[in-house]
Amino acid sequence: NIVMTQSPKSMSISVGDRVTMNCKASQNVGNNIAWYQQKPGQSPKLLIYYASNRYTGVPDRFTGGGYGTDFTLTINSVQAEDAAFYYCQRIYNSWTFGGGTKLELK
Amino acid sequence: QVQMKETGPGLVQTTQTLSVTCTVSGFSLTSYGVHWVRQAPGKGLEWMGIIWGDGSTNYNSALKSRLSISRDTSKSQVFLTMNSLQTDDTAVYYCAEGTMVHWGQGVMVTVSS
Numbered sequence: 001n002i003v004m005t006q007s008p009k010s011m012s013i014s015v016g017d018r019v020t021m022n023c024k025a026s027q028n029v030g031n032n033i034a035w036y037q038q039k040p041g042q043s044p045k046l047l048i049y050y051a052s053n054r055y056t057g058v059p060d061r062f063t064g065g066g067y068g069t070d071f072t073l074t075i076n077s078v079q080a081e082d083a084a085f086y087y088c089q090r091i092y093n094s095w096t097f098g099g100g101t102k103l104e105l106k
Numbered sequence: 107q108v109q110m111k112e113t114g115p116g117l118v119q120t121t122q123t124l125s126v127t128c129t130v131s132g133f134s135l136t137s138y139g140v141h142w143v144r145q146a147p148g149k150g151l152e153w154m155g156i157i158w159g160d161g162s163t164n165y166n167s168a169l170k171s172r173l174s175i176s177r178d179t180s181k182s183q184v185f186l187t188m189n190s191l192q193t194d195d196t197a198v199y200y201c202a203e204g205t206m207v208h209w210g211q212g213v214m215v216t217v218s219s
């Protein structure tokens with residue numbers, strides 16, 4: 001079974017900073033990765049699909065990258081509303097989630 | 107527009123069977139799959155399984171022996187059934203449309219002895 005490992009588990013960032021979080025797959029998954037944002041008490045929201053495609057309406061400060069086993073989600077010029085948990089997910093065959101990264105604002 | 111809503115029992119006893127219903131609108135269950143995802147309190151997301159438009163299913167291998175996903179296309183409903191519940195099955199249970207763009211609001215299920 002594929003394991004998705006996210007790092008760091010949490011990060012504290014100032015508004016306006018750039019932040020990159022990581023997701024590592026235990027096997028080659030090609031570009032079959034999605035990223036979600038989840039705020040407390042809310043359902044997850046799709047941000048990125050197929051590793052680098054921004055879903056409709058997602059601000060362009062969110063950028064996904066990577067292929068194979070190593071993936072990144074970068075947020076340029078973090079805004080206050082970006083404070084949330086972020087999850088990567090392998091899509092197709094088994095839709096395994098990573099453990100998540102908590103983004104806090106200083 | 108696509109809408110999804112989960113309904114469930116709220117509280118279930120250990121060793122019993124959980125049944126949660128996802129009622130959808132805005133798309134056909136014969137055209138799109140529906141996933142089930144759960145989230146224990148303070149924990150991350152766990153994918154449970156999917157029922158595809160053709161009615162076939164895929165399950166998380168860790169839950170496969172206890173889990174069943176079925177549907178009633180005439181009622182636009184998808185059902186999650188999981189037996190032999192334990193306290194660590196306490197979670198919010200979500201259904202999501204096949205692309206995972208659309209999610210329900212989730213239903214909290216507490217398993218208690």
